[in-house]
Amino acid sequence: MKLKKRTFYLFVFLISSTTLVAARQKKENKLAVENTQQTPSRTEIVNPVHKNEFRKADYKQRVQGGNPRMVNGFLQFDGAMDGNRQVDPQIAVGGGYVLHGTNGGLTIYDKEGNFIDGVSQKAFANGIDPKVFFDPHNQIFGFDLWVYWDSLKVKPVNIAISETSDPRGEWNIYPVSASKGVDGGAIGFSKKWVGYNFPGGDEGTFILKMNEVKSGKPATVYHFKGRLGQPAFTQDNIDDLYFFKIEGDNFVISKITEDKNGNPVAEVVSNKPHGMKYIDYPPKSPQKGTDQLTSSGDRNPKNLVVQSGCLWFSQAVNCEGRSAVQWHQIKLDGTVVQTGLIKNKKSNYIQTTIAVNKNNDVLIGFQETNAKMFISPRMAFRYADDKPGTVRKIVKLGEGKGATNGVAWGDYSGSTIDGDNLTDLCTIQSIANEDGKGETVIVKVPFK
Numbered sequence: 514m515k516l517k518k519r520t521f522y523l524f525v526f527l528i529s530s531t532t533l534v535a536a537r538q539k540k541e542n543k544l545a546v547e548n549t550q551q552t553p554s555r556t557e558i559v560n561p562v563h564k565n566e567f568r569k570a571d572y573k574q575r576v577q578g579g580n581p582r583m584v585n586g587f588l589q590f591d592g593a594m595d596g597n598r599q600v601d602p603q604i605a606v607g608g609g610y611v612l613h614g615t616n617g618g619l620t621i622y623d624k625e626g627n628f629i630d631g632v633s634q635k636a637f638a639n640g641i642d643p644k645v646f647f648d649p650h651n652q653i654f655g656f657d658l659w660v661y662w663d664s665l666k667v668k669p670v671n672i673a674i675s676e677t678s679d680p681r682g683e684w685n686i687y688p689v690s691a692s693k694g695v696d697g698g699a700i701g702f703s704k705k706w707v708g709y710n711f712p713g714g715d716e717g718t719f720i721l722k723m724n725e726v727k728s729g730k731p732a733t734v735y736h737f738k739g740r741l742g743q744p745a746f747t748q749d750n751i752d753d754l755y756f757f758k759i760e761g762d763n764f765v766i767s768k769i770t771e772d773k774n775g776n777p778v779a780e781v782v783s784n785k786p787h788g789m790k791y792i793d794y795p796p797k798s799p800q801k802g803t804d805q806l807t808s809s810g811d812r813n814p815k816n817l818v819v820q821s822g823c824l825w826f827s828q829a830v831n832c833e834g835r836s837a838v839q840w841h842q843i844k845l846d847g848t849v850v851q852t853g854l855i856k857n858k859k860s861n862y863i864q865t866t867i868a869v870n871k872n873n874d875v876l877i878g879f880q881e882t883n884a885k886m887f888i889s890p891r892m893a894f895r896y897a898d899d900k901p902g903t904v905r906k907i908v909k910l911g912e913g914k915g916a917t918n919g920v921a922w923g924d925y926s927g928s929t930i931d932g933d934n935l936t937d938l939c940t941i942q943s944i945a946n947e948d949g950k951g952e953t954v955i956v957k958v959p960f961k
Contacts, residue, residue, distance in 0.1 A: 549780055549781040550772070550778045550779065550780045551737060551738065551739075551778060551779040551780075552776070552778055552779075553735040553736055553737055553776075553777065554715075554716055554736050554737060554738045555716075555736050556733055556734065556735050556736070557690075557733070557734050557736070558731050558732070558733055558734075559687045559688065559689060559731065559732050559733075559734050560687075560731050561685040561686055561687055561726075561729050561731075561732075562638050562671070562686045562687070562688055563638070563686060564683045564684060564685060564686075564729065565636055565637060565683075565684045565686070566681065566682060566683060566684075567621065567630045567631075567632055567636075567680065567681040567682075568630070568681055570632040570633075570636040571636070572618075572632050572633035572635045572636040573631070573632060573633075574617075574618045574619075574620060574631030574632050574633055575631070576628050576631070577591075577593060577594045577620070577628070577631070578590065578591040578592045578593060578594060578613070578620060578622065578628055578953075578955075579591060579622065579626055579627050579628040580626070581625055581626030581627065584910060584911070584956070585908055585909060585910070587908070587956050587957065587958055588625075588626060588956070588957045589626075589910065589954055589955065589956045589957075590622065590626030590627075590954070590955050591952065591953065591954060591955070592604070592613050592615075592620070592941055592952075592953035592954065592955050593613065593615045593617055593618075593620065593952070593953050594952050594953075596615060596616070596617065596943070596950060596951040596952060596953065601614075601615055601616050601641075601642055601643070601925050602614075602615055602925065602926065602927055602941045602942070602943060602951075602953045603615070603643055603644055603645045603656075603925060603927040603941065604645065604927050604929055604939060604940075604941045604955060605645040605646050605647040605654055605655075605656075605929055605932070606624065606647060606929055606930070606931045606932055606933070606937075606939050607647030607649065607652070607654065607678055607931070607932030607933055608647070608652065608654075608677070608678030608679055608680070608932075608933065609623065609624060609678075609933065610622065610623060610624070610629065610678075610679070610680055611623070611624060611626075611939070611955065612645055612647070612654050612656075612680045613645075613941065613953075613955070614643030614644075614645045614656055615643070615953075616634075616641050616642065616643075617633075617634075618631055618632055618633045618634055619631065619632055619634065619636075619637070619643065619645075619656075621680055621681065622955070624931075624957070626955070629681070630681060634658055637656075637658055637671060637673050637684065637686055638658070638660075638669075638671045638673075638686050638688060639658065639660050639671070640657075640658025640659050640660045640669075640670075640671050641658065641659055641660075641661075642657075642658070642659050642696065642698070643656045643657065643658055644656060644657055644698075644699060644700045644925075645927075646700065646701075646702055646746055646929075647678075647929070647932035648702050648704075648723070648932070649748065649930075649932040649933075649935060650703075650704040650750060651704070651723055651727055652677065652678040652932075653674055653675045653676065653677065653678065653727055654674075654675040654678070654680050655672070655673065655674045655675070655700065655702060655707060655726075656673050656700070657670055657671065657672055657673070657698065657700045657709060658670070658671040658673065659671075659691070659694065659696070659698055659711075660688075661694070661695075661696070666692060667688075667690045667691075667692055668690070668691045668692050668693075668694050669688035669689060669690055669691065670688070670689045670691045670694070670698060670709055670711065671686050671687070671688050671689075672686070672687045672689060672700070672707060672709065672721065672726065673685070673686045673687075674686075674687075674707070674723075674726040674727055676727060676728070676729065683729075685726055685727070685728075685729040687721065687726060687732055687734075689709070689719055689721075689734050691711055691713070691714070692714065693713045693714030693715075694711045694712070694713040694714060694717075695711070695712050695713040696712075697711065697712050698710065698711035698712075699711070699743050699744060699815075699816075700744060701743070701744025701745045701746055701747070701754060701755075701756070701817065702723065702744075702746060702747060702754070703723075703745075703747035703751060703752060703753060703754040703755075703769075703819075704723070704747065704750060704751060704752055705722065705723055705724075705752040705753075705754070706720050706721070706722065706723060706752070706754040706769055706777075707720065707721045707722075707723055707726060708720045708741075708744040708754045708756070708769060709744065710740055710741055710742060710743065710744055710756065711740070712740065715738055715739070716736045716737065716738055716739075717737075717738075717739055717740035717741075718736070718737040718739065718740055718741045718756075718779070719734050719735060719736045719737065720734075720735050720737075720754065720769055720777060721733070721734055721735070735777050737779050740758070741756035741758070741767045741769075741779060742756040742757045742758025742765065742767065743756060743757050743758065743813065743814050743815075743816070743817045743826070744756050744817070745757070745817040745818060745819045745824065746816065746817065746818050746819070746929075747819040748818060748819060748820045748869070748871070748930060748935070749819050749820060749821070749822065751819075752770075752771070753768045753769060753770045754768060754769040755767070755768045755782075755817075755819055755824065755845065756768065756769075756817075757814065757817050757824055757826065758813070759787070759792070759812065759813060760784075762786050762787060762792075763784055763785060763786055763787060764783070764784075764785060764787045764843065764847060765781065765783070765784045766781075766782040766783040766784075766824065766843075766845065766846075766847055767779055767780060767781050767782060768780055768782050782845060782846065782847070783845075783846055783847025784847070785847040787849070788849075789839075789852070791830045791831065791832045791837065791839055791854065792812060792830060793812065793830060793831040794811065794812050794830075794831060795809035795810060795811075795812065795829040795830055795831050795832075795835075795836035795837070795861075795863070796809065796831055796834065796835070796836060797809060797920065798835070798836050798861035798863055798882050798883070799861070799882065799883055799884040800882045800883070800884070800886070800887055800888060800913075800916050800917065800945075801882075801883075801884060801885055801886050801887050801916060802887075802915075802916045803916040803918075805916065805917065805918060805919070805920070806920065807863070807882065807888065807917055807919075807920060807921075807922045808863075808864075808920050808921055808922050809829050809836035809861060809863040809864070810828075810829035810836070810863050810864045810865060811828070811829060812828050812829065812830050813828065814826035814827065814828050814867075815864075815865070815866050815925050815926070816866045816867060816927070816928065816929075818867060818868070818869045818930075819845075820869045820870075820871070820873065821871075821873055822844065822845055823842050823843060823844050823845065823850060824841075824842075824843045824844075824845065825840070825841065825842050825843075825867055825869045825875070826840070826841055826867055827839065827840040827841075827865040827866060827867040827877050827879075828840075828841075828865065829862070829863055829864065829865055829879075832854065832856045833856075833858075835856070835857070835858070835860070835861050836861040836862060836863050837854060837855060837856035837857075837861075837862055838854070838855040838856075838862040838863075838865045838877060838879050839852065839853070839854050839855075840852070840853050840855075840865075840867055840875070840877055840904075841853075842873075850901075851901040851902045852902055853895075853902040853903060853904060854902075855877065855879070855893060855904060855907070857881075859883065860881055860882070860883040860886075861881065861882050861883055862879050862880070862881055862891070863879060863880050863881070863882060863888075863922075864879060864880050864922065864925070864926045864942075864943070865877060865878065865879040865926060866878050866879075866925065866926045866927055866928040866940070867928055868928035868929050868930055868938040868939065868940065869930070869938075870930055870935060870936050870937070870938055870960055871935040871936060872897050872936065872960065873897035874894065874895065874896050874897050874936075874938070874960045875894060875895045875897075875904070875938075876892060876893075876894045876928055876938040876939075876940055876958050877892065877893050877894065877904060877928070878890075878891075878892045878926045878927070878928040878940030878941070878942050879891050879892070879893075879926060879942070880926065880942055880943060880944075882913070886912070886913065887912070887913025887914060887915055887916060887945045887949075888913045888917065888922060888943065888944065888945040889909070889910075889911060889912045889913040889944060889945075890909075890910035890911050890942030890943065890944050890954050891907050891908065891909060891910060891942070892907070892908050892910060892928075892940050892942070892956065892958070893905060893906070893907045893908065894908075894938070894958055896960075910942060910944075910954050910956055911944045911954055912944075913944055913945035913946075914945060914946055914947045915945050915946055915947045915948055915949040915950075916945070916949045917945060917949040917950075917951075918949055922943070922951070926940065926941065926942050926943065927940065927941040928940040928941075931957075936959075936960050936961070937957060937958065937959045937960055938957075938958045938960065939955065939956065939957050939958065940955070940956050940958075941953055941954070941955045941956075942954055942956075
């Protein structure tokens with residue numbers, strides 16, 4: 514009898530101990546999460562500068578681009594035709610339109626590739642380096658313009674948000690101070706937030722509420738210390754806005770979420786070693802007819818997509834002394850699902866971006882160059898059920914005709930989803946014309 518009682522008490526003790534350990538671990542985990550959370554360093558209220566309509570703008574842009582045709586089985590048309598090396602091409606697709614941004618202005622095409630309208634960036638309170646998006650949740654377009662030369666030394670980032678899915682209509686522009694900012698900012702969105710990350714200064718990240726900027730109300734800007742990384746284009750139907758950066762040997766994932774009182778906080782989600790063989794910055798790449806090397810891009814992603822509970826991005830990396838394109842699918846907890854490498858022992862693949870649809874089909878845009886060819890646009894794609902880490906044959910989108918005369922070369926290519934059907938994917942890539950200046954081609958890849 515005594516033995517049974519001792520066994521019973523021991524059993525109760527073990528259960529109690531296990532419960533206490535579990536409770537203590539839960540508390541420690543909660544504290545660990547809280548320790549990784551960051552509240553805004555400050556807030557400010559910003560009023561929209563003005564509203565603008567393409568049809569009423571005083572800064573009309575000349576008709577350019579269009580000329581739709583089929584190239585290698587895909588619909589292709591021209592984007593901006595007047596760029597130099599710094600054309601910075603970007604596109605967003607939705608509402609039946611293609612919105613195209615460059616350092617020269619903003620242009621609208623229909624989805625068949627016909628020119629609709631265009632304006633100088635002066636129509637949107639000025640600036641350079643537009644990064645454009647279409648938010649399928651709120652059915653709006655958005656982009657940023659950075660004004661580093663303003664006389665007040667505010668260096669505002671003008672966040673422009675359309676009120677509807679028609680980019681020809683009303684826009685609301687919010688000038689947010691980035692007084693110590695330098696070139697290289699990036700914009701992202703989720704169903705609830707618009708986020709911006711930029712180098713320079715102590716406060717390198719800020720966010721705004723989507724419902725405020727869409728409606729043209731005075732908007733609260735939440736500034737955060739440091740830089741969370743590249744903000745994502747959040748195609749999943751979620752409120753949280755995710756950020757990604759590479760720190761040494763680690764992939765770091767953060768997010769903007771809300772605390773129990775509904776206030777935004779920044780939270781580190783994952784900080785794990787990436788274990789990648791190829792991760793270093795790519796070397797500059799050669800081009801035909803000159804000793805002038807050109808920039809290959811960056812190991813840091815130029816765009817980031819949240820789709821199906823995963824982060825997707827591509828990057829330019831050093832692969833055995835040449836620039837190659839590497840792409841990834843990573844769960845939001847930092848677990849790597851798949852990685853692919855697009856390389857060539859005799860050539861260089863540079864300046865890459867990625868697009869992913871609701872079925873997890875993928876398009877990767879980039880350019881190719883080597884000592885025997887000029888900078889030329891390329892793309893590769895895969896279907897979701899293809900072998901992990903692979904893409905299908907590289908598709909040529911045109912051939913460059915001249916050598917650039919500087920290191921910089923169209924800092925960004927662009928790739929994006931069709932926000933109307935969430936299935937088709939598009940890319941815009943630079944191509945060198947006879948004078949070595951950057952022109953652009955836009956390509957649509959339909960998926961079932």
